[in-house]
Amino acid sequence: MEVLKMRVEDLERVLLANIGSLSEACRSICRSDVVYIPRLEVGNVLDGCDYCLLRNLIDLINVKSITIVLRDGDYLEFLKLDDAVIELGSEAASILALxxxxxxxxxxxxxxxxxxxxxxxxxxWFSR
Structure with missing residues (x-):
């Protein structure tokens, strides 16, 4: 499967296009009838409902990623976009400038x- 070329703004468009199914998948986390759509931009940290929406969105698309296990047994997954790197932990995500x-x-x-x-x-991985 080909890895998608994608910028943060493109990822946000895909999030908006799939918000219904994503919010349904995150119903137990968001615990609200009204889902606030997270703003995806460099420097943002997402947790709770916003993190759940992003985590499920990442499962829908194919982007260049790598997962490492931390010394404490937790993990971090990094996804490389054209203009940013997304760091996904077990409970939060950060959008980093390249x-x-x-x-x-x-x-x-x-x-x-x-x-x-x-x-x-x-x-x-980052250099490839």
Missing amino acids: DEFVSRVMELREFNMISDEDVNSLIE
Whole structure:
């Protein structure tokens, strides 16, 4: 399957086009009849209902991604778009500018959350 070329704004359009099915999938998380559509832009952190909508949206599309297991057993999944990287954890997501990705990886290493091998894997993945 071909990996889609996509920018953050394109991802937001796909979210809007599928909001009905996505909000239905997230009904137990959102717990509201009114779903507020998250604004997808660099610098945003999404949690709760917004995170659930994004997580389910990611399951619908094919974008370049990599998953790593943290030292505490949790995980992070990174998705590379044309203009940003989305970091998905188990409870929240962050939308990072492309030029912030390597700094974020080094921060994870500095706090001993990932190994040197993980750092190398992430940077190699990002460079492709």
